[in-house]
Amino acid sequence: MSGDTHCEKLHEVGAELALGVLPGRERAEAVAHLDGCADCREYVRQLTGIGDRLVGLLPESEPPSGFDTRVAAGLAEQAAGAAGGRPARAAAQGRRSRVRRVRPRLAAAAAALTVAVGFAGWAVGSAVEGAVTASSSPAVESEPVLVGDMIPAGGGQPVGEVYAHPGSPAWIFVSVALPGTPYNGRVTCLLARADGTTTRVGDFPLRAGRGNWGVAVPVDLTRYSAARLTAADGTVLATAQLQQGKVLAPET
Amino acid sequence: MIFRGERSGGRAIPWRPSNVHRGVSGLRFPVGRLPDEALLSGLATGDPELAELFVRRFQHRVFGVAMAVTGDPQLAEDVAQQTFERAWRHAQIYDSRRGSVGTWLTAIAHNLAVDAVRARRTEPMAPEDLDPLLDAVTETPERWALADEASTQLRAALARLPREQARALMMAGIYGMTAQQIADAERIPLGTAKTRIRAAMAKLRTALASPEGGDHVR
Numbered sequence: 001m002s003g004d005t006h007c008e009k010l011h012e013v014g015a016e017l018a019l020g021v022l023p024g025r026e027r028a029e030a031v032a033h034l035d036g037c038a039d040c041r042e043y044v045r046q047l048t049g050i051g052d053r054l055v056g057l058l059p060e061s062e063p064p065s066g067f068d069t070r071v072a073a074g075l076a077e078q079a080a081g082a083a084g085g086r087p088a089r090a091a092a093q094g095r096r097s098r099v100r101r102v103r104p105r106l107a108a109a110a111a112a113l114t115v116a117v118g119f120a121g122w123a124v125g126s127a128v129e130g131a132v133t134a135s136s137s138p139a140v141e142s143e144p145v146l147v148g149d150m151i152p153a154g155g156g157q158p159v160g161e162v163y164a165h166p167g168s169p170a171w172i173f174v175s176v177a178l179p180g181t182p183y184n185g186r187v188t189c190l191l192a193r194a195d196g197t198t199t200r201v202g203d204f205p206l207r208a209g210r211g212n213w214g215v216a217v218p219v220d221l222t223r224y225s226a227a228r229l230t231a232a233d234g235t236v237l238a239t240a241q242l243q244q245g246k247v248l249a250p251e252t
Numbered sequence: 253m254i255f256r257g258e259r260s261g262g263r264a265i266p267w268r269p270s271n272v273h274r275g276v277s278g279l280r281f282p283v284g285r286l287p288d289e290a291l292l293s294g295l296a297t298g299d300p301e302l303a304e305l306f307v308r309r310f311q312h313r314v315f316g317v318a319m320a321v322t323g324d325p326q327l328a329e330d331v332a333q334q335t336f337e338r339a340w341r342h343a344q345i346y347d348s349r350r351g352s353v354g355t356w357l358t359a360i361a362h363n364l365a366v367d368a369v370r371a372r373r374t375e376p377m378a379p380e381d382l383d384p385l386l387d388a389v390t391e392t393p394e395r396w397a398l399a400d401e402a403s404t405q406l407r408a409a410l411a412r413l414p415r416e417q418a419r420a421l422m423m424a425g426i427y428g429m430t431a432q433q434i435a436d437a438e439r440i441p442l443g444t445a446k447t448r449i450r451a452a453m454a455k456l457r458t459a460l461a462s463p464e465g466g467d468h469v470r
Binding site: 012013014015016018019020021022023046047049050051052053054055056057058059060061062063064067068069070071072073074075076078079163165171173212214215216 | 290299300303348354359366388432449453
């Protein structure tokens, strides 16, 4: 395939494509070629990585005083607004409800989009992001993650959520709010395999039944099927069945 | 155990109670010890405390990109703010296989900055800004000695490029200028501008692929 004239043409414009400066028609032709040429996708992926790293060399700069608090306050306000004035926690759950888990199948739109930009560099990715934002289709795949809702021991509505990333380093993020349980103290987080054996992640504090934390975990997360929170006396407070899947972008 | 992010060498840091921060929302963890990816997940939950931690961790880098591209503090602040808002809205689609959280954020900031400049000016950059910026990204002072090896290699390879190729690469890669815009700015034929961009990228690619960091790049 490398001797193909289309490949030669792609190599001529690959740098401009990777840097996001190739004009429309040429870009469309190049992307169309990438759709069917894995070698050229890899070539452009490498160049895109160089372009991203070039941006990463730019010197840091001191933002205006108070920038961090202003931006964070704005984000919290938007989170609350997105949930119609509900508290941030509820807003988070509202956002979460728009996040759909999918089994290993990929939505057709996501697959097409991934192929279209195949090399999946950030420079191109952000252009895709814009397209996604403007598109009516919400389907854009993310990395594989393990996700699960924390269900209280007695059953009922979810009281928290677990995101676990099986990469390197693997990490787990747990958020929990036990309603009507003014539990103050430490809880133990365990990862459970299908055969019932468990691995202790660590002990974490809850205040008034609420807490969230993220930690790196030096284990192969894909071998676990559930996460469990237990009180100091071993009582199971909540359990999340972990589902392997992908997360789709929000619809907005 | 809490681990620093991968770019910090993946060192394990014992989680001691004295290192633990308790926030008003009940959030509790060693400040600054959460991996970037975990912090990004926290940002997605809408927790204001995590949002502030996230912004604080990346604001200098994001603002630096915005300032370099726009050259306008007010516009850069707008771009930086939009960058964090976009990261918050799209935290779920972050994919660590494509790069670090920092790389993702700087790419967002860069694209927003280029778009902002395109929307405001006919000229994407002031010519007098280019050489100082090129010097800044190729400098290898002592403070970069602890930077990751790949960045050091890239800086060195960039410094070895013929100046006209490095300028073309910066115009395209940083300021988002098309080959035609570069040709106009440098008063060279379009084909020459394209060749310079292509040659520069090819040399960087070769340099980064070779174990010695491309000592033979000309």
